[in-house]
Amino acid sequence: MDIQHRHIEVFRAVMTAGSVTGAAALLHTSQPTLSRDLARLEQLLGYALFERERGRLKATARARALFDEVERSFQGLGRVIERAQALGRDEGAELSVLCLPALSHALLPTALAALLATHPQVRVDITPAEPPLLDAWMSEQRFDLGLAEQATPLPGVRVEPVLEADEVAVLPVDHPLASRARLQLSDFAALPFISFASDDPYRREIDARFTAAGVQRQLRVQTHSAVAVCELVRAGLGLAIVNPLTAAACAGDGLAVRPLAVSIPYRVSALLPVHRPAQPLVEALLRHLRARA
Template sequence: MDIQHRHIEVFRAVMTAGSVTAAAQLLHTSQPTLSRDLARLEQLLGYALFERERGRLKATARARALFEEVERSFQGLGRVIERAQALGRDEDAELTVLSLPALSHAVLPDALATLLASHPGARVDITPAEPPLLDAWMSEQRFDLGLAEQATPVPGVRIEPVLEADEVAVLPASHPLAARERLALADFAGQDFISLATEDPYRREIDARFDAARVARRLRVQTHSAVAVCELVRAGLGLAIVNPLTAQACAGDGLVVRPLGVSIPYRVSALMPLHRPAQPLAGALLQALRARG
């Protein structure tokens, strides 16, 4: 069967316009040419699409059924075209982000506000995860962008620096040390201290700094979450040292933030999948994150 696209186009025009004459005008062709194409389509199909009465065409039941199918196809093609045009304008684009929970809370909101203001049709899907799951999913190329702290090499992933700042102290506003503008490690001696989990790399670095300075703290509570650390401090359970992004997000309402007399660098890195098609919105979000830092 040698049915061509123009045969279907002619059929659709006749069904839509209601007559061969009107369809010819719609397609900017002559009535005899359109009539020949329509007759050829019926010949190829092996059945009549129209009943001809006194020069007028009346669609058969088969013609109406075929027209419904043609319209569904044309509507689907229209959606494809609209989607293709929208992608060129970054409309209705979706960015998938895998992030440490602390970064989802502390660094992403402002950067996302900037991104969505310049790309109002974009959508962002944020999935929180901790290592080693975060590293494994990025290695499997599941996400457009990953955000991590002090990222270690991950197979199939390029690591880019995003921002760097120093860790800070967080204290209850009512604590005597809150009157200090800056805290030294010695100020924590004998104080109740809220720690991150033992496997956290920043926990290990902080403990090493206090051990080297021979400053003993009372380590009574620990948690995996920097946000939880801040809330425990706010409740008066002790002092803590956390990343400056989470500290800034949680500050106020009984919680104060103070710089330290020593530098404990805090780094945020972007994980870019090497074998996944690049999503332009990932670069735009990284730019917003760096501008924030």
Template sequence: MDIQHRHIEVFRAVMTAGSVTGAAALLHTSQPTLSRDLARLEQLLGYALFERERGRLRATARARALFDEVERSFQGLARVIEHAQALGRDEGAELSVLCLPALSHALLPGALATLLTHHPAARVDITPAEPPLLDAWMSEQRFDLGLAEQATPLPGVRVEPVLEADEVAVLPADHPLASQARLKLTHFEGHGFISLAADDPYRREIDARFDAAGVTRRLRVQTHSAVAVCELVRAGLGLAIVNPLTAAACAGDGLVVRPLTVSIPYRVSALMPLHRPAQPLAERLLSALRPRGRPGASRRSA
């Protein structure tokens, strides 16, 4: 019969307690049972671990050397157990997130605050990127989670909706239209307008709505960044329509936000890699991204 774990446990208890009586108390067993296990261990090893003198045990040099190794092993096991339990609590876990720059500014901060409140030891790495780089990196399974607008199907990626709201108008606080509770497309007639870049899908959607309504704007400046659009509006260079997340993040200090009477849906989707080990924190972050009360207007027809 081979040496079993209980034999080592008995040996450790005797070395720790200094006597068979004390070891029996530590292990909640009887002295005869413990003595038999200890004698069996010595028989299997082929040498004595203790010298018996008048009913007392004195550890041999071999016993002390063995005890040092046993303690190292038990400490290592304790660290393994502690680490395994910490993994269950997601302590020290690292979540890698790839997202559009606008979302890292307007959407993630609040959700991350919620996540890290519940998982204070977790680490989060945020990488901003624009398509097509964002799409390529997610297809290559480089990140635990991706966040994009109006995501299209990608190889090796599952797309899940995160939120949907309506685009909103942003305008200088001292602009005459700021007195309106809700803006119609016709309110923009003849006004300077700050646009997103020509290749932006929301720019194309917005232009199509104005064309259909027969509204002519003065298209003065365009940019890829919704944050830059808001700052240009704040500087008095025109009006604009942007996503509600960026608008809410930039509002104040001379910039006001107004809902539209027409619904221009704004969508954020999660990109989940199918061939990368699932990171539990990704689902928890998504839960934090979906609370009620996200900025956005109720849908109305034009």
């Protein structure tokens, strides 16, 4: 059969309008042209779609059955067109972000708020994860954007800087050291100290600094979470050194933040999958992340 989309369009117009005259007006064509296309469709099908009575068309049972199928197809096409147009307006666009738990708490929320203020129809999926799972998933191209600390080169991933700052001290607001504008490592000597877990790279960096300075602390509590560290300090269980983002997010209500006299670098990097189809909103989110960083 050589049935073309034009034939189906003509048939639908006749069924919708109820007459050849009305169908011709719908399709902006002449009645003779439309009648020829309709006759050609019936010839190709091998059966009549309409009965001609006194110059009027009456749909057969086969025509009504065919029209039901045609309507379902055109409704599906309508949804495709609506979806295509919505994508051009960012409606229904989806952005998947993989990040460290600390960044989902401290940096990402305000950046997302700024992004969604200008792109309110965007849907965002945030998945917190720690290395090595975070590294593996980004290498597998599962997410549009990854956010990590001290990012190392990964296969299939481009790394871009987002933030470079220094770690800071957190302590209870009523602690004697809170009166100082800046803390030395020697200020922590013999005091209770809340540490990160022993496998955390910042824990190793901080421990190395205190060892080099010959400062002994009371290491009684440790945890993987920077937010948990701040809450333990707020509860009066000790002092700590954490990243500036979490410290800023948790500051106040009994928790003080102070800079250190030594620099313990803290970095946030964007992980961009090289082989995943580019999501245009990633660059917009990165601009907001850097602005807030």
